[in-house]
Amino acid sequence: MMKTTNTLFGLAWRMSALALLVIVAVAGCDMIRFGRDAVDAEEPEEPIFAVAAAEVGQERLVDSIRVNGDIESAATIDVFPDVFGDVHELNVRIGDRVEQGEIIAKIDQSRPGQSFVPGPVRAPIGGTITSVPVRVGAKVQQGQPVARIATTGDLQIRTYVPERYIGQLELGQEAEIEFAAFRGETFDARVVELSPVVDPATRTMETKLEFTEPDARIRPGMFARIRIITEVREDVPVVPVDAVVTRRGSNLVFVITGDERVERREVELGLQTAERVEIISGVSIGERITVEGQNQLDDGVRVRLIDEEEEETEAEAR
Numbered sequence: 001m002m003k004t005t006n007t008l009f010g011l012a013w014r015m016s017a018l019a020l021l022v023i024v025a026v027a028g029c030d031m032i033r034f035g036r037d038a039v040d041a042e043e044p045e046e047p048i049f050a051v052a053a054a055e056v057g058q059e060r061l062v063d064s065i066r067v068n069g070d071i072e073s074a075a076t077i078d079v080f081p082d083v084f085g086d087v088h089e090l091n092v093r094i095g096d097r098v099e100q101g102e103i104i105a106k107i108d109q110s111r112p113g114q115s116f117v118p119g120p121v122r123a124p125i126g127g128t129i130t131s132v133p134v135r136v137g138a139k140v141q142q143g144q145p146v147a148r149i150a151t152t153g154d155l156q157i158r159t160y161v162p163e164r165y166i167g168q169l170e171l172g173q174e175a176e177i178e179f180a181a182f183r184g185e186t187f188d189a190r191v192v193e194l195s196p197v198v199d200p201a202t203r204t205m206e207t208k209l210e211f212t213e214p215d216a217r218i219r220p221g222m223f224a225r226i227r228i229i230t231e232v233r234e235d236v237p238v239v240p241v242d243a244v245v246t247r248r249g250s251n252l253v254f255v256i257t258g259d260e261r262v263e264r265r266e267v268e269l270g271l272q273t274a275e276r277v278e279i280i281s282g283v284s285i286g287e288r289i290t291v292e293g294q295n296q297l298d299d300g301v302r303v304r305l306i307d308e309e310e311e312e313t314e315a316e317a318r
Contacts, residue, residue, distance in 0.1 A: 048302045052292035053256055058285050059238045061271050061278055063231040069159030071222040073150035074210070077234050078131070080145050081121045085109030086137050088118040092147060094132055098123045105134075105146045127151040130220065150220055155211060156166065157189060157224050160204035164212060168230040169194060175209055178225040179218070188212040191228065237279045243291045244277060253279075254297050256288045256305075264299035 059300060063125035089106035098104060131148035157177060161169060171194060177187040193208035208293040209226070211218070244267065245252045251269055267282030283289065290297065292306070 004266035046079045046302060049296055050293055050306050051256075051262075051290040051297070051303045052255075052306045053288045054240065054243070054291045056237050056239055056279065056283050056285050056287050056289060058235050059276065061220070061233040061236055061238055061273060061276060063168075063271055064226045064274060065161060065165045065230055066163055067159045067226050067228070069157045069209075069224045069226050071218060071220050071224055072156055072158050073127070073130070073152055073220050074156045075125065075127075075151040077125055077127075077149050078145035079104065079121060079124065079147045080143070081105070081107045081119070081140055082117045083107050084140050084142055084315050085111075085116075087134050087136050087140060087146065090132070090134070090136050090146075092129045092132060094129055095257060096129045098126060098129060098149065100124065104129075106145075107140055111247060115158060121146055123149055125149055125151065126259065127153075128143075149304045153214055154222060155218055155220065156192070157209040157211075157226060158208070159207050159226055160199070161203065161228075163198055163203040163205065166194075166198070166205045169205075169207065169228070174229045176191050176227045176229070177211070178227075179222055181222070182217065187215060187218070189226075190198075232272060233278055236270065237283065237285050238276045239279055239283070240291050241272065241275060241277050243289055243294065245294055253283060254290045254294050255283060255302065260304065261300055261302055262290065264296055264297075 007182075076284045084107070086108045087105060088108035090104075092098060092104045100123055102123045103120045104123050105121040107121060108116065108118040110116045127149040128151075129147055130150045132146070133137075134144070134146050140146060169191065173191045176190065177189050178185070179187075187196055189209040189211050191207060193212045195206040198205050209228075239253065243253055245254075250266050253265050253267050255265055257263055265282045268280040270278030270280045272278065291302070293303075297303070
């Protein structure tokens with residue numbers, strides 16, 4: 001009887017131990033699964049950066065210096081009489097055109113008790129009368145001009161270029177001239193004279209230009225906006241200036257690949273204007289690069305294009 005009881009007791013104990021092992025195993029599996037789910041749930045999603053894109057273009061790139069200037073006559077001469085006395089006759093007014101040798105005034109040097117034939121004052125050059133500072137009957141003193149003549153057919157532009165730009169200037173450089181009176185029109189000119197010194201007070205260098213073709217509408221005294229062309233590059237790869245990111249001394253752009261990711265490229269820059277910059281190496285014409293949002297990017301990150309999303313939204317709205 002005792003032996004049977006012990007046997008039953010042992011069997012019950014083994015069955016209880018087995019059940020306990022099953023419970024532990026099941027619980028372990030649940031804990032492992034729960035742990036994996038927790039790990040999966042805590043794993044962050046890959047970030048996606050919103051960017052705008054543009055293609056690497058091929059353009060003519062022009063570098064220039066922009067300054068202001070004044071229109072002047074290439075030659076201006078004050079006309080002085082050979083004798084001094086009263087203005088007996090005045091044959092010109094401001095704006096009149098005179099030829100060399102033409103009589104523009106007569107001076108009477110008669111005085112009480114002496115009578116003289118009025119002496120002529122002749123134009124030393126041909127041109128346009130720009131000033132007549134005397135009147136008939138007025139007395140002309142020594143050293144006082146009776147008129148000023150300007151050769152308005154040969155006009156020049158006088159400007160003063162800041163010192164920081166003078167290393168880019170050369171004789172013969174082309175320029176474009178604009179006037180407020182002729183909006184939308186440009187007049188061609190070229191650099192004909194560079195001062196050998198820099199003004200120490202203004203830190204500028206006097207520069208003169210001449211028009212390629214004369215135009216009767218342009219007059220001395222007019223205010224000119226000048227664009228001096230210093231360098232031209234034809235058909236070069238260009239990108240917007242803002243597309244280039246500088247990090248640790250390197251110039252970078254981000255090229256958009258086919259899998260909606262970006263590839264960081266180091267580029268060599270060339271000629272740069274206010275809006276465009278030449279790319280000497282690093283990208284090819286036609287490749288798409290980021291032009292907005294690139295400051296937060298790194299190599300290989302995912303991106304979405306803002307412009308494409310806007311186009312899809314507009315299409316859905318239609």
